[in-house]
Amino acid sequence: MRKALLAMGLALLCVSLAACGTREREVDAAARAGILLVGNGSEPKTLDPHLATGVPESDILRALFEGLVSQHPDNDLLAEPGVAESWEHNADFTRWTFILREDALWSNGQPVTAGDFVYSWKRILSPELGSEYAEMLYVLANAEAFHQGRIADFGQVGVKARDARTLDVVLKGSTPHFPAMLKHSSFYPVNPAAVEAHGGMTDRQSRWSTLENFVGNGPFKLSAWVTNQIIRAERSETYWDRATVRLNAIHFFPIDNVPSEETSFMGGRLHVTSTLSPDKISYFRKNRPDVLKIDPYLGTYFYRLNVTRKPLDDVRVREALNLAIDRELLVSRVTQGGQAPTTGYVPQGMAGYDAPKVLRFDPERARKLLAEAGFPGGKGFPAKEILINTSESHRKIAEAIQAMWRENLGIRVGIYNQEWKVYLDSQSKLDFDISRSGWIADYAHPLTFLDMFTTGNGNNDTGWGNPEYDRLIRQAQSAESEEARADLMRKAEAVLLRDLPIIPIYWYTKINLRDNRVQGWGKSLLAKQPYKHMSIAAR
Secondary structure, three states, X not given: OHHHHXXXXXXXXHHHHHHHHHOOOHHHHHHHXXXXXXXXXXXXXXXXXXXXXXXXXXXHHHHHOOOOEEEOOOOOOOEEEOOEEEEEEOOOOOEEEEEEOOOOEOOOOOEOOHHHHHHXXXXXXXXXXXXXXXXXXXXXXOHHHHHOOOOOOHHHXXXXXXXXXXXXXXXXXXXXXXXXXXXXXXXXXXXXXXXXXXXXXXXOOOOXXXXXXXXXXXXXXXEEEEOOOEEEEEXXXXXXXXXXXXXXXXXXXXXXXXXXXXXXXXXXXXXXXXXXXXXXXXXXXXXXXXXXXXXXXXXXXXXXXXXXXXXXXXXXXXXXXXXXXXXHHHHHHHHXXXXXXXXXXXXXXXXXXXXXXXXXXXXXXXXXXXXXXXXXXXXOOOOEEEEXXXXXXXXXXXXHHHHHHHHXXXXXXXXXXXXXXXXXXXXXXXXXXXXEEEEEOXXXXXXXXXXXXXXXOOOOOOOOOOHHHHHHHHHHHOOOOHHHHHHHHHHHHHHHHHHOOEEEEEEEEEEEEEOOOEEXXXXXXXXXXXXXXXXXXXX
């Protein structure tokens, strides 16, 4: 093992020296070495899959971990075998059995067992861990009761290891889309020995997921992590399907300044960027259409409103802010990336679900509501600010909305930005007035957008709760048919859009720059391309 690692290190050093000596571009030297250079947008807050919440974390975790099933490169509705080589379910999709493969190994050489999944799902559901994504596992029978402390015996939760290779799962209701949910990092296993050696199951400050202690089970293993500089993942020799993996390594670069990321791409230091400034889209359309990629993306860009702060606790104020935004103008003049202005919250086009179409631009109605709330013409409206994470794109959008509110309502709102980790903490602590937000589907189903706004949900981050909404979502989660589920979800979304703890703004497209030598980049609407199917051509 040491010899293999030394040889790989020497090979990478030779690539680096060759590039320096000949002034060869880094992307060319890396391509010859089978290394993908990726702009990650921000430094990840954590690489613990049970504490991670954002896209910058998710993009790296997909390389380092694998769940029971894995992502199909071109179809988000399909689940490919992962740690589980096969699975079956009963007639009403409430009982599932997964057969784990014999050759699934952790990066430390230990076998991945059914017991590891039981341990991992207990960990994320343990209230002491405080995982923001624990509610994702409420699909399991009695998971909600365990997480909320109403039962103490995890043995009553719907997951059991029949033996080392057989995992039995009982759900609280019919869930045909359960395999799609299992692709998400909240269902990933963690290595029990590594976790227990560094603080135990519920230690949020555990160092098991740091570079020196990291254990994963994905197609790549963590080999370097220099904060705010690089995260390097190298091909794993213990991964069960390593013959499929063609990349030797992936280097993730946390560049949260979008112009700097673009400069790195154009300067030959990145194969892929995380995004692109809206004001550069027209340039690349005209001059470099070969590297500009604009793809469908199942997600909603929205603003969270902290309803615990006055006057945002008044639904009339929230509706006025909503009605004063000209979404058509915003996507045509500011974002310019083919985004669609929202008419509801859940993105349109998901089979079997017709989302409510209620959002509109009506400044006259907005002014009337604001006056009724005690702020005629904006007079007396207290100072408020829009929180954004550091990004030129988010700033441009915030400035446009800031101008619309000033023109249409007579109110002045400030803008301030925070680095990604601090921004996430501010949201979770409700330390903001208005916060720019986005939600990319965790799986291809409307519930992934709706269940996050139940009262007290770790991803709610608005201070809002509504018993009617909670009831509808609970019923939808355990509905006996997809038709009944869709009807309940529509009713729940109508409540959300009536109370407006959020202001949906547009439905995403995925915009970035990508070197055409990158092969195997799938067509996922969730932008969760499986790295094990990727490669990069030397020329």
